[in-house]
Amino acid sequence: MxxxxxxxxxxxxxxxxxxxxxxxxxxxxxxxxxxxxxxxxxxxxxxxxxxxxxxxxxxxxxxxxxxxxxxxxxxxxxxxxxxxxxxxxxxxxxxxxxxxxxDLNALERLALMERHRNTADAERLHRTAVNGGGRLGPLLAHWEDTGRADEAERARRYGLEIDGSIADPWPFRPSGPRER
CATH class of the missing domain: 1.25.40 (Serine Threonine Protein Phosphatase 5, Tetratricopeptide repeat)
Structure with missing residues (x-):
């Protein structure tokens, strides 16, 4: 300062x-x-x-x-x-x-610079950042920008699996009285 x-x-x-x-x-x-x-x-x-x-x-x-x-x-x-x-x-x-x-922020900025030139490279960079512990938001924004809003919403709701695929929703099973 x-x-x-x-x-x-x-x-x-x-x-x-x-x-x-x-x-x-x-x-x-x-x-x-x-x-x-x-x-x-x-x-x-x-x-x-x-x-x-x-x-x-x-x-x-x-x-x-x-x-x-x-x-x-x-x-x-x-x-x-x-x-x-x-x-x-x-x-x-x-x-x-x-x-x-x-530096995950640098990786995300690099992905943002690539998004107009090469969307596949941009997605790869975003995924690398997520795999390294970065935020999921920039990857989801990239998907929305490239016409994959449904996938982005599903990933936002359910997250990603370890292999990078979108997780399936967990089935809801109401709990009843427990048997002893």
């Missing part, structure tokens, strides 16, 4: 120093997707760094190159998000790198 405040006050040098400090500290404690240190701080720091060079392509490239040297997958995912509109190929590469380190 201090980096954002310094940036808003026009102190770009101090804002940059503080942002890199957060990225470096988060990277030092990067333990994978399950224990992402300071998720909000890392997001804000990368946003400050990318925002400071948004008009200068060479500076943006330099910051991106430096960010890719870190081990924290969230750092790559946030950098990727800032590149989605201008450089989708670069964004996809960064998302893939973060997804390879089990």
């Amino acid at each position: 201090m980096a954002i405040e310094r940036h808003d006050d026009g102190d770009e040098t101090e804002a940059e120093r503080l942002a890199w400090t957060v990225v470096e500290l988060a990277d030092r404690h990067a333990l994978g997707a399950v224990q992402r240190p300071w998720p909000g701080g890392t997001f804000a720091a990368v946003e400050v760094l990318m925002g400071m060079c948004s008009d200068d392509e060479d500076s943006a490239e330099s910051v991106l190159n430096r960010l890719t040297e870190f081990r924290n997958p969230q750092t790559w995912a946030v950098a990727a998000r800032s590149q989605e509109a201008r450089r989708p190929a670069r964004a996809k590469a960064l998302y893939r790198r973060a997804a390879d380190r089990e």
Whole structure:
């Protein structure tokens, strides 16, 4: 937050120093997707760094190159998000790198980027995220977007089996008095 405040006050040098400090500290404690240190701080720091060079392509490239040297997958995912509109190929590469380190949010963003180009790949990526413990919602939204609303509703209601198929409803058996 201090980096954002310094940036808003026009102190770009101090804002940059503080942002890199957060990225470096988060990277030092990067333990994978399950224990992402300071998720909000890392997001804000990368946003400050990318925002400071948004008009200068060479500076943006330099910051991106430096960010890719870190081990924290969230750092790559946030950098990727800032590149989605201008450089989708670069964004996809960064998302893939973060997804390879089990960042499920990066995997879902990658699936969203693929949905218009290749719906089969998008579904495969969504399913991989679900199998890794991610949310079911993005997969169901993908099914709805591709004309499979009935399947999405059944999966929402009954869930998925371990093999990825939609679970069957459990039969209802009213309980009666127990025999002894």
